[in-house]
Amino acid sequence: MVLTFTNALDLDEPLPFHKITPGSIVGLTLTQSPRSDSSLSEGLVSFVNPWKIEVVFDEYRDVIELSDAHIYKLTKLSNDVTYRRLKSALEDLLEKSRGGPWQRLINTLFGIEDISIPGEYDSFKFGNKNLDDYQKEAVKFALNQKEIAIIHGPPGTGKTTTVVELIIQAVRQGLKVLVTAPSNVAVDNITERLGKYQVIDIIRIGHPARFLPQVRKHSLDFRIEEYLDTSIRSDINNCLNRLKNCTNLAERRNLTIHLNLLIRRSKEKEEAAAEYLMPKADVVLATLTSASRDGKGPMNYLADDHFDLVVIDECSQAIEAACWIGILQGKRCVLAGDHLQLPPTILSREAAAEGLKITLMERLMKTVFEWKHNEVVKMLHIQYRMHQDIMAWSSETLYAGQLEAHHSVATHLLKDLKHVAVEYVEETNFPLLLIDTAECDVPELNNPEEVSKANEGEVEIVVNRVEELISYGVKPSDIAVISPYNFQVKLIRLQLCSRYFDLEVKTVDGFQGREKEVVIISMVRSNLKSSVGFLAEIRRINVAVTRARRHLTVICDTATVCTDKFIKSMVDHLHKKGKIRSGNQYLGER
Ligand SMILES: Nc1ncnc2c1ncn2[C@@H]1O[C@H](COP(=O)(O)OP(=O)(O)OP(=O)(O)O)[C@@H](O)[C@H]1O
Numbered sequence: 127m128v129l130t131f132t133n134a135l136d137l138d139e140p141l142p143f144h145k146i147t148p149g150s151i152v153g154l155t156l157t158q159s160p161r162s163d164s165s166l167s168e169g170l171v172s173f174v175n176p177w178k179i180e181v182v183f184d185e186y187r188d189v190i191e192l193s194d195a196h197i198y199k200l201t202k203l204s205n206d207v208t209y210r211r212l213k214s215a216l217e218d219l220l221e222k223s224r225g226g227p228w229q230r231l232i233n234t235l236f237g238i239e240d241i242s243i244p245g246e247y248d249s250f251k252f253g254n255k256n257l258d259d260y261q262k263e264a265v266k267f268a269l270n271q272k273e274i275a276i277i278h279g280p281p282g283t284g285k286t287t288t289v290v291e292l293i294i295q296a297v298r299q300g301l302k303v304l305v306t307a308p309s310n311v312a313v314d315n316i317t318e319r320l321g322k323y324q325v326i327d328i329i330r331i332g333h334p335a336r337f338l339p340q341v342r343k344h345s346l347d348f349r350i351e352e353y354l355d356t357s358i359r360s361d362i363n364n365c366l367n368r369l370k371n372c373t374n375l376a377e378r379r380n381l382t383i384h385l386n387l388l389i390r391r392s393k394e395k396e397e398a399a400a401e402y403l404m405p406k407a408d409v410v411l412a413t414l415t416s417a418s419r420d421g422k423g424p425m426n427y428l429a430d431d432h433f434d435l436v437v438i439d440e441c442s443q444a445i446e447a448a449c450w451i452g453i454l455q456g457k458r459c460v461l462a463g464d465h466l467q468l469p470p471t472i473l474s475r476e477a478a479a480e481g482l483k484i485t486l487m488e489r490l491m492k493t494v495f496e497w498k499h500n501e502v503v504k505m506l507h508i509q510y511r512m513h514q515d516i517m518a519w520s521s522e523t524l525y526a527g528q529l530e531a532h533h534s535v536a537t538h539l540l541k542d543l544k545h546v547a548v549e550y551v552e553e554t555n556f557p558l559l560l561i562d563t564a565e566c567d568v569p570e571l572n573n574p575e576e577v578s579k580a581n582e583g584e585v586e587i588v589v590n591r592v593e594e595l596i597s598y599g600v601k602p603s604d605i606a607v608i609s610p611y612n613f614q615v616k617l618i619r620l621q622l623c624s625r626y627f628d629l630e631v632k633t634v635d636g637f638q639g640r641e642k643e644v645v646i647i648s649m650v651r652s653n654l655k656s657s658v659g660f661l662a663e664i665r666r667i668n669v670a671v672t673r674a675r676r677h678l679t680v681i682c683d684t685a686t687v688c689t690d691k692f693i694k695s696m697v698d699h700l701h702k703k704g705k706i707r708s709g710n711q712y713l714g715e716r
Contacts, residue, residue, distance in 0.1 A: 128172065131179045134197040140176040144202075148174055149310075149336050151205050152181060157197040166192075168203065172335035182335045211418040215451040227431065228454060234273045235453070235486075237494040241501060242272035253294045253323070254287065258532075261288045264504040268292050268460045269299070276490065276503045277462040280525050281672035282511030282641070289439050289462050290319045297326050297408040301434040305411045306452040308444035308470065312639075314338040316439060317411050329407040331424050332416040344411075346424055350399045358392045401427050414438070414448040417455060425455070435460065440639070445470055446486040463487050466524045468638050468665050508532050511641050513539065513557040516678050519699035520668055523692070540600060540676050543643065550598040558678055558704025560697065561587055563652060564685040566709040570652050571613075578613035579659070581650045585617045587681050587712040588648050592622060592629065594712075595644060603628035604643035608670055610634050610661055611650050618648065634670045645674035649693075652683035658690045667693060681709070 133139045134157075146152060153165035169181035179200060192198070222228040233239040247266045257265070261284055268275035269292065277292075279285025289305075293316075296303050305320075307313045310332065317330045318341050330337065334345040342348055351359075365385045372378050404410065404427040410417075412425075419425045436456035438449055442463030453459050465488040472478040495502045507528050509517060514531040521529035540546050540554035568583020588607055596602060607622070609615050612633055619631045630642065647670050651658050661667065671678060680700060688694040700706070 127183050129169075129181055129183065129192070131181065131198065131200060132177060138177075141179065144179075144200075146171055146174060146179055146200060146202050148172060151203045152179075152200040153203050154181070154183075155199050155201065157199045165201075166198075170333055170335050182333070207421075208415050211415050211420045211451060212445075212447040214418065214420040215447055215454070218454055219450050222454060227457070231273050231453070231458065235490065235494065241274065241498070244270040244272060246270070250295065252291060254291050257288070257291060258284075258506075258508045260505070260507045261291070264288050264506060265292045265295055267504045269295055271458065271460075271502075273458050274490075274502060275460045276487065276495075277460065278464060278491070278503050278505040279462060280464055280506065280509065280529055281467065281520070281669075282509040283506035283529070284508075284510055285462050285464070285506060286315060286319070286439060288506060289437060289460075290316060292460065293320060293409060293437060294323060294326065296435050302407075302432055303409045304417060304433045304436045304452065304455050305409055305439070306414045306417050306436070307439040307441075308414055308448060309440065310336045310413055311338070312440045312443075313411050313413055314341045317341040317344055320409060320411075326409060327407045328409045328411060329403065331410060331412045346400060346403070349403055350396050353399045353403060354395055358388060358395065362388050362392060400424055404428055405432065414444055414451050418451050419455075431457070433457070438462065442467060442485050442487040443470055443638075444485065445472070445482060446484070446489065449486040461487055461490070465491050466665055467669050468635055468663075471635065510535055511675050512672060513537065513674075513676055515557045515703045516671065516674050518703065519696055520672050522699075523695055524664070524668055535675065538676050540595075540598070540643065543600070543604070543676070545599050545601060547599040553594075554598050554600075554677075556705050557674075557676065558700050559680070560684075560700040560704055560706050561591065561679060561681045561709050561712060562706060563587070563681065563683045563709035566683075566713060568652060568683070568709060568713070570650055573613070579611045579650050580613040580617050581648070581652055582617065583652075583709065583713060584648045584650060584681050585614070585621060586714070587709055588618055588646055589621050590712040591646055591679055591681070592626070596626070600644060601628070602626035605646065606630040606632065606637060606640070606642035606644070606673065607646045607648065608632055608634050608637050608673065609648040609650060610666055610670070614648055614650050634666050637673055638669050641673050641675055643675045644677045644679070645670075646679045647671070647681065649680065649682035649687055652686050656686055656689040658687055658693065661687065661693060662690045664692050667696060671696065 133141050148171055150171045152169055152171055154167050155165055167183050169183040171179060172182050173180040223232045230239060234241050247270055250266060264277045265288060277285060277288060293303055293305060305316055314337055320326060320328050321344055328344050329346050329349055330341055330344040331346050334342050334347050337345060365381060365388060369381045372381060404424060417425060433456040436452050436459040438452050439462045441461040442465045469485045472483045508530050510532045514536045517529055517531050521527055539557060541551050546554050563583060566583060568581060570579050570581045592605060595605060607618055615631055615633050622629055623631060651661055684697050688697050
């Protein structure tokens with residue numbers, strides 16, 4: 127049941143400040159309730175805008191008595207389910223490493239035993255005719271490995287496209303497949319693409335309120351509803367309506383007994399449906415944490431050895447403990463990701479220092495399989511995003527020069543977009559621009575109240591560069607401004623977002639996995655100490671640069687940022703292949 131909460135004092139007024147977001151778990155209480163912990167029910171937030179919050183309640187009984195005559199309060203609850211599931215995965219790992227069918231896989235992933243010799247390649251009829259040779263090879267390779275295959279997909283190389291083909295081929299071979307990823311968006315992305323193949327029976331598990339609307343039809347809840355006859359649901363709704371309008375005490379008691387009976391019967395039927403549907407599905411899709419068997423989740427409808435193959439997409443963005451939730455569900459696994467892009471954020475410095483910051487993919491690539499790369503890893507080489515000059519620096523410095531730009535993108539520029547005005551061709555025919563503030567006296571802000579950093583001079587340059595591009599005909603929706611620093615993102619948004627709704631301004635971390643025709647990077651750091659802070663994270667710079675399709679503008683103080691060797695190599699590349707301008711050209715009278 128979905129309920130909408132608005133401002134109790136005035137419907138047209140925005141809600142008071144809160145930190146509730148879609149996916150939050152909230153407790154519902156009466157505002158006048160004498161005890162703050164006397165929650166009427168708990169629900170999951172499915173939608174938030176400034177004026178309303180929609181909450182999904184799974185228990186009808188809890189919310190049936192709510193009335194418009196009362197004022198209610200929603201409180202964001204802390205959720206320790208993820209931590210419990212991670213802990214349970216580690217306990218499971220320990221248990222299974224002591225013996226049994228999983229021991230070999232576990233030993234392989236800890237470098238205790240060698241991987242087995244792969245089988246012969248079967249003949250393949252690829253579903254996606256456009257796959258390049260590296261993608262085809264990765265699919266064949268992954269299907270023939272006995273324990274583990276790693277698909278290393280640098281930016282824009284079609285990793286998810288490859289994973290989708292792999293899943294289709296596995297299903298054709300009669301395998302039962304579990305597909306997982308650390309985030310709901312990543313799982314939804316694959317669900318949506320697989321959903322186009324109607325012959326494949328797929329079930330997406332997790333709470334549908336957290337899914338993209340277009341994949342809800344594949345959710346277990348939706349599939350159960352489709353499978354069951356709906357008469358019991360309509361009986362429940364009738365009963366709820368009668369109860370709402372009933373004032374006679376005896377009649378209310380009878381209706382409540384009847385409602386409880388109907389709800390129990392409906393739950394039994396739903397469980398029976400799930401027990402039937404889950405084992406029948408060719409592919410089950412879930413985030414790593416909702417693939418856990420801890421608690422009463424739907425994975426418990428399946429036998430321990432149900433899955434033949436486990437695929438983890440965006441594996442390099444998951445902490446290792448989460449990956450084990452997935453891995454221990456199958457006999458072999460395929461990990462897809464890029465350990466040279468950003469790993470998950472670890473808030474605890476102590477835990478990070480103890481090793482939590484090292485992802486499974488990184489550990490396997492850099493230690494366990496370092497000398498046996500060819501036996502375990504297939505890298506995708508052709509990228510379908512960036513102009514070749516934008517790609518070149520990342521390819522040379524991080525991927526041993528092995529990336530190739532597909533001919534469809536290798537030379538594409540802003541001038542080739544049909545809405546870009548021809549008369550500005552001089553300004554839209556180059557892929558790289560460095561705006562250097564070294565001589566401009568625009569130091570970074572040192573605001574002790576902000577943990578993050580900002581640079582007001584760079585904000586002004588960003589604004590002027592965005593306006594310049596828009597004047598050439600580039601659409602705001604084709605532009606992203608990214609910065610490593612939250613505070614800088616805040617300041618840029620204040621200047622631009624009320625004027626250009628479709629322009630995206632994000633942190634680099636928040637823009638991972640995305641792309642835009644134009645990306646403008648504001649590096650912020652400009653100081654006399656030559657301190658670059660967390661800009662020095664190689665993977666953050668790699669992600670930032672590789673989001674751009676046709677044009678990249680980098681705004682920085684080269685005197686400060688070039689004290690870092692890696693950033694200097696990027697600036698050198700901009701000098702070699704791009705245009706260089708002084709920041710003064712984009713700053714007004716100061
Ligand atoms: N073989 C191919 N031929 C043409 N286009 C392709 C091919 N493979 C992938 N693409 C295109 O490249 C883009 C990126 O593909 P996909 O989403 O699979 O990549 P990814 O590696 O998962 O992306 P990311 O770098 O964001 O993780 C998509 O637009 C996709 O259609």
